[in-house]
Amino acid sequence: MLMRPFWHRRTGRPAHPAAGAPGRPPRGVFPRMGTMTVLPPQIRQQPVERAFHGHVFSDPYEWMRDKDSPEVLAHLAAENEYAESATAHLAELRETIFGEIKDRTQETDLSVPSRRGGWWYFARTVEGGAHQVFCRVPAVSTGDVIADWTPPVVEPGTPMTGEQVLLDANAEAAEHEFYSLGSFDVSEDGELLAWAEDVTGDERFTLRVRDLTTGALLADEIPGTFYGSFLSPDARAVYYTVVDESWRPHQLRRHELGTPLAEDVVVHEETDPGLWLGAGLSADRRWIVVEAMCSEFSEQLIQPVADPSAPLQVVLPRTDRVLYEAEPLLLDGREQILLTHDHDAPNSRISLMDPADLGRPVAEVALRDVVPASDTVRVNGCAVTATHLVVSVRADTTLRVRLLPLAGLGTAAQADPVEPAFAEELYTASVSAAEHDAPVLRLSYTSFTTPPRVYDVFVAGATGDDAALPAEPLLRREATVLGGYDPADYAVERDWATAADGTRIPVSLVRRADLDPAAPAPVLQYAYGSYEHSTDPAFSVSRLSLLDRGVVWAVAHVRGGGELGRTWYEHGKKLHKTNTFTDYVAVTEHLAARPDVDERRILVMGGSAGGLLVGAVLNLAPERYCGALAAVPFVDPLTSILDPSLPLTALEWEEWGNPIEDAHVYRYMRDYSPYENVRALPYPPVLAVTSLNDTRVLYVEPAKWVAALREASTSGEPVLLRCEMAGGHGGASGRYSQWKDTAWEYAWVLDRMGLAGA
Incomplete structure (x- = not known):
């Protein structure tokens, strides 16, 4: 099922400027941001003490956690006003970058139709529409397999014969400041559509069902659902998950269409606060597969679709602490279980298992490998x-x-x-x-x-x-890139830096191919480095606006990610987490030593757990960076992980360790926590962006961090906070709002590199 954990989330110029030309001022004396006639908001201090393991931390800004407080909301509004005033000189550049993104994007576009049953399904985007329009057209079966499976040509703005609009997300979003889909599923017979929508950004969805033969909306409406709802193969029921008080998906429920919600059946409930619950159908749609998991182990259960009352069967018990996924299938007419698992295989392997062994400890199961374990290939x-x-x-x-x-x-x-x-x-x-x-x-x-x-x-x-x-x-x-884009105008390079312990760290570099190597260029250095999430090569239209102004985009594939397998991840988590931060600084030092890089103009960027990296790196080596961009940054991790009542906290113990029970973990996290280690240092200019309704990294973390940086920094450089008041972890919804946010951030980046006039 290619199921992976749903953990966390988060650009024509014909020539480049002569970046790094002789006479550049040294780091720290680039043009200051605007006239700075508006002072930053005054933030009162009200110390709140937190005591664990004999250590007391006095937090002067914890009072800002009260999201419903008029004072807090007024403060966030004042931060937004300050950020706008401090960057007012960048308004024209922001509009220019937004225009570049818009002009390079084919606004009236469509996906390639995918066939399922008797229909071709696809999505349109239309000029002026921030969201997608989901459509389908009838498919034909002639017996010519190539013809029958060649997608129809869909012309932008021209409806096809028989085209049916399933869901116009633009129309659905019209009355809301925020709109996002959490699920979209058409029944196997093509007659029903179930979809779930979030209109606040808190990732809580209302599930609805439409009869596609009549267009009528069914009376079944289910609020408070999570991602991944799906219809049963017979289209008589819909399966959905709900969250507990800590906003952890913990129950899978089955709703029979046409019945009261009070009669919905709890198919399975996960009581371990450290496990995340999800579910789906097997590939052949004969089994419900339920998964309880964290980043280190899982337990999957299966139930035949034909018998919803049958008890769920455990595949491998959680007590074995095996991280696995199960796929029931018929192989040569025999029922088998296909396992992707890490038993005796840190990089995982794929094995076949006899259903007679369901529920047994893995040591007692005869596994037949189909993809063996490898030290170099991660499955x-x-x-x-x-x-x-x-x-x-x-x-x-x-x-x-x-x-x-x-x-x-x-x-x-x-x-x-x-x-x-x-x-x-x-x-x-x-x-x-x-x-x-x-x-x-x-x-x-x-x-x-x-x-x-x-x-x-x-x-x-x-x-x-x-x-x-x-x-x-x-x-x-x-995908079409307008404006005469030519990939030959850009160059990609794989470089390697060396950490203090001798570990080689991969670095990906993207730049204009015509950059003069004798003229050192500014670098935007990005990293994430957590949850085994890899920053894989991917195209970005918006990034062209940086590259065409002479910026080099560098990705530091630090430990904590998954680029070099499971061990790469494990050496950047829990009590090895500081490797993530020191790896990043080592990459910066390596880049700074290159003759084609301007060491005075390297800017650090990361989001979510990558924002934690930004904060930690600034405490380690603030003098190495001309600026820092932190998106929805996880910069107060210890406070969050110490409070199990906060959203998703218990789930995080497998990533960071449990500082409540383990004093060593507490001390280790305390030593790298960005917020708690802010001190009198020459911090560079900082831009932190957050969202009021983010449930993964609460707005209060960057709000507190920004306040602490302003209080402690000895550089006098501005520290800005920009808060989206109607958004979630991914920021504002809709492509135009997201382009504007990107343009805002990139204009700030270019300003810090002395390229605002480029």
Whole structure:
């Protein structure tokens, strides 16, 4: 099912300026931001003491946690006013960058239709519309597999014969400041649509169901649901999850359409506060698969779709602490369980398991490997079709797809895997659709310089006439970049830095190909480095606005991410977390030593857990950066992790450790917590952005951090806080609002690099 944990989230110029030209002022004396005629908001201090393990921390700004306080709301409004006033001189540049993003984006666009059953499904975006319009047209079956599975050509702005609008998200969002979808599922027979929408940004969704044959909205409306709702294969019921008081998904419920909500059945409840509950259908839609998991182990349970009253069966017990995913399937007519798991395999392996062994400890289960363990290849997950196993792997830091026929799987007759080949060294390839009975796999491809592409791969054995099938992936679409974009104008480089302990750290660099290597360029250095999340090569239209002004985009693939396998992640979490921060500084030092990099103009950027990195790095080496951009930054981690009543806290103990029970963990986190370690240092200019309704990183963390930085910094550089008052963890909703936010942030970045006039 390619299920992975849902943890956290978060650009024409013909030539570049001569960045780093002789006569540049030294770091710290670039043009100051605006006239600064408006002073920052005055923030009162009201110390609140926090005592753990014999240590007392006096927090002067904890009072700002009261989200409903008129004083807090007034303060956030004052911060927004200050940020706008302090950057008023950048208003024209912001509009210019927004215009560049807009002008390069084909506003009237569409996705490549995907076939499911008797319909082709796709989404349109229309000029002036911030959201997508979800549509479908009837499919035909002629017996010609290539013709039948070739997507119809959809012309922008021109409806096709038989086109049906399933959901116009622009219309749905019209009365709301924020709008986001949490699920979208059409029944197997194509007659019902279930979707869930969030109109505040707090990631709590209202689930609705529409009869697509009549267009009528059913009376079934379920508030307070979480991500991932889905219809049962017979379209008689909808499955959904709800959250507990700490906003952790903990219950899977089944709602029979047409019945009162009070009669909904709790299919499964997860009582461990450290585990996250999710569910879905098996690939062949015969089983409900329920998953309770954290970042270190999981437990999956299965239930036959045909018998909703049957007890759920545990696949492997959680007591084994195996991190795994289960996929029930029929193999040569026999029921089997396909496991992607890390038992005796830190980078995971894929094995077959006999259903007779359900519930037994893994040591008692006879596992037959189909993808063996590897020290160099990370197995991320798999999808199953009627004929193939589709495996997602990470090799040489990049995400790839490998195909294995089901025929002979797990036996001596098993075929070798086939991997679609691509010309670029650094790219990202993944499966975007793998319908069980379809003869086609849909792949997504992108790189730092290649806009997103959609490929179809016809798989052997699905039609009985393999010789007639195309041998290579068929390119169905490449995203259009307007304004004469040419990937040859840009260069991508893989570099390696060395950490203090000798570890080699991969670094990805993207720049204009015509930059003069003798003229040192400014660098925007980005990293995330947590939750085994890898910052994979991906194209960005907005990034072109930086590159074309001579900025080099650098990604530091620090420990804590997943670029070099599970060990890379484990060496950047819990009591190894500081490796993430020191790796980042080591990358900065490496870049600063390059002759083509201007060491005075390196700016640190990260978001969410990457914002934690920004805060920690500033405490380690503030003098190395000309600025810091922190998006929804997790900068007060210890306070949050010490309070199990806060959203998602208990789930985080597997990432950071449990400072409540372990004094050593407490001391370790206290020593790197950005907020608690702010002190008299020459901090560079800082821009922190947050959202009032963010439930993953509460607004109060950056609000407190900004206040502490202003109080302690010896540099006199401005520290700004920008708060989206109607948004969530991803900021404002809708593409235009997001483009404006990006333009705001990039204008600030360019100003800090002395490029505001470029």
